[in-house]
Structure formats: structure tokens, C-alpha cells
Amino acid sequence: MLNLMEAQMTDRDDADNSNARATIWIMLAALGIVMTGGAIAGYWSEMRSDGGDPLSPPGIIALALFIAIIGGLAYSIWRNAHKIKASGDPLSRREKLNNRILVGSGSLGAIIAVILSLSGRAGDGRPDVFSNAPISEPVALLLAFTVGVLLPLVSWYWHKKVIDEQEEAAYRTGTLFAMYAFWIIAPVWWLLWRGGMLPAPDGVALYLMTTFIVVIIWFWKKYR
Amino acid sequence: MKNRLKVLRAMRNWSQAELGDHLDVSRQAVNAIETGKYDPSLPLAFKMARLFGLRIEEIFDDESDGGQHG
Numbered sequence: 183m184l185n186l187m188e189a190q191m192t193d194r195d196d197a198d199n200s201n202a203r204a205t206i207w208i209m210l211a212a213l214g215i216v217m218t219g220g221a222i223a224g225y226w227s228e229m230r231s232d233g234g235d236p237l238s239p240p241g242i243i244a245l246a247l248f249i250a251i252i253g254g255l256a257y258s259i260w261r262n263a264h265k266i267k268a269s270g271d272p273l274s275r276r277e278k279l280n281n282r283i284l285v286g287s288g289s290l291g292a293i294i295a296v297i298l299s300l301s302g303r304a305g306d307g308r309p310d311v312f313s314n315a316p317i318s319e320p321v322a323l324l325l326a327f328t329v330g331v332l333l334p335l336v337s338w339y340w341h342k343k344v345i346d347e348q349e350e351a352a353y354r355t356g357t358l359f360a361m362y363a364f365w366i367i368a369p370v371w372w373l374l375w376r377g378g379m380l381p382a383p384d385g386v387a388l389y390l391m392t393t394f395i396v397v398i399i400w401f402w403k404k405y406r
Numbered sequence: 407m408k409n410r411l412k413v414l415r416a417m418r419n420w421s422q423a424e425l426g427d428h429l430d431v432s433r434q435a436v437n438a439i440e441t442g443k444y445d446p447s448l449p450l451a452f453k454m455a456r457l458f459g460l461r462i463e464e465i466f467d468d469e470s471d472g473g474q475h476g
Contacts, residue, residue, distance in 0.1 A: 273423055274423045274424075274426035274427045274433050276430065276432050277423075277426075277432045277433060277434075345432075346430070346432050347447050348432065348434060348444050348446075349432065404434055
């Protein structure tokens with residue numbers, strides 16, 4: 183009887199288990215907007231430092247292209263958010279709080295990226311956000327406070343009060359993979375650098391790699 | 407681990423999010439448990455048992471013992 187009931191159940195939760203694909207697109211589009219915003223800021227400061235006019239005809243074309251990209255990405259976010267809403271996928275209390283904190287943290291990250299883009303003076307070809315270029319002392323202190331004090335507080339609250347045990351397990355798995363990747367890749371890179379085969383180990387690259395691994399595995403374990 | 411969570415939820419006409427609210431977990435967690443992708447902790451399993459008025463072994467089926475329960 184119960185098996186028959188299970189076979190006949192077609193509630194809307196089963197029709198779309200997680201909205202994972204739409205969520206991935208929203209995250210990628212948001213990241214794209216941040217990166218494009220950084221590119222605009224970098225382009226603008228580069229033009230000005232070269233004595234050029236960012237609002238010259240070629241400059242306007244370039245800016246229009248950047249703005250079109252941002253517009254397309256924003257449309258993608260709107261469309262996928264609408265898709266999630268239209269799927270009738272209800273959220274529990276924890277998820278609503280979780281989503282609010284994620285959006286807040288993402289917005290804060292975007293603000294940090296824009297500040298770094300506007301403050302950095304990179305000359306090594308990398309985007310200013312991830313470069314080792316000098317920044318002013320007040321900006322460095324402000325961002326270090328944000329990352330060193332605010333981030334741990336928000337993270338503590340998030341792990342203690344917001345996420346549930348399934349997401350905590352997803353984090354643990356992601357962290358384990360990232361830790362082993364760091365433990366293996368960092369010394370291999372360092373040894374090959376000492377052997378003269380690679381450039382010096384780059385802390386930012388290692389940081390981005392471990393973060394990327396945690397996020398990918400967390401997402402897969404949470405939404406698969 | 408197999409379980410009857412989906413059936414028990416349907417009998418109460420709850421969505422996954424509603425069950426998640428009763429158990430204080432996310433909808434994804436309920437989905438992952440129902441589909442056998444995540445095995446809940448013992449405290450959460452007891453919480454489910456209390457919620458449905460059943461014993462844990464009446465909700466979860468340890469496939470390794472052939473599903474035979476006393």
C-alpha cells in the first residue's frame with residue numbers, strides 16, 4: 183500500500199529536486215558582473231593614467247560593450263530567479279536566512295572587489311582584484327578588518343545558527359578535499375620552484391584554488 | 407540507507423520545506439535524506455521518529471541486515 187502510494191506521488195518537490203542549475207547560473211552571472219565591473223574600473227583608470235579620454239568614441243564603444251555584458255548577465259540572473267520562483271520551490275526558514283546571508287556576503291564581496299579594482303595599481307597583467315599590487319594603507323586596513331574580523335563573525339553565526347547538518351557535512355567534505363589539495367600542491371610547487379622549474383609559489387593563486395575546491399564540492403554535495 | 411520519509415511526509419501532505427521546518431533543516435537536507443544521498447545524524451533521526459511517532463527502525467531500513475526487523 184505504501185509502495186503504491188510512493189509510486190503515485192508526484193508532488194512538485196519531486197519534479198525539480200534542487201533548482202541547482204538555475205542557482206549555478208545565478209552564481210556565475212553574479213561573479214561575471216563583479217569581474218566585468220572590475221574590468222570597467224581597470225579600463226577606466228588605465229585610460230586616465232595613460233592620459234587618454236575614457237569617453238572618446240572608442241572608449242564609449244568599449245564601455246557600451248562592458249555595460250551590454252553586465253546587462254546580459256543581469257537578465258540571466260533575473261530569468262533564473264524567475265525560473266526558481268515559478269517552480270514553486272518553497273523555502274524553509276533556514277534556507278531563507280541562508281539565502282539572505284549569501285546575498286549579503288556576495289554583495290560585500292562585490293564591494294571589496296570594486297574597491298580593490300579602483301585602488302590597485304597592477305602592472306603584472308592580472309586583474310587588479312587578485313594582483314599583488316600595492317594599495318593604500320586605509321584601504322588595506324578596511325579590507326583586512328572586513329576579512330579578518332567581520333568574515334569570521336558572520337561565518338561563526340552561519341555555521342552555528344543557519345546551516346543544517348547536511349550542509350555542514352558538505353562543507354566538511356569540501357574542506358577536506360581543499361586541505362589535501364593545498365597540502366600536496368603547495369609543497370610540490372615550492373619544491374619545483376626551488377628546483378628552478380616554476381615561478382615562486384603564489385599565495386593568492388593557492389588561496390583561490392582552495393576556495394574554488396571548497397565551493398565546488400560544497401555545491402555538489404548540497405545540491406546534487 | 408533506504409527510508410520511508412517520503413511516504414510519511416506524503417501521508418501528512420507536507421512539502422519538503424514544511425517537513426524541513428518541522429525538523430529545523432533545509433529542504434535540500436530533506437531531499438537528500440529521502441533520496442538516500444545523505445544519512446542523518448542520530449539526533450536528527452530521533453527527531454524524525456518523535457515527529458512521526460515511530461521508532462527509528464520503522465523509518466530507516468539498514469539494507470545490510472536484509473531489512474529484517476523484530
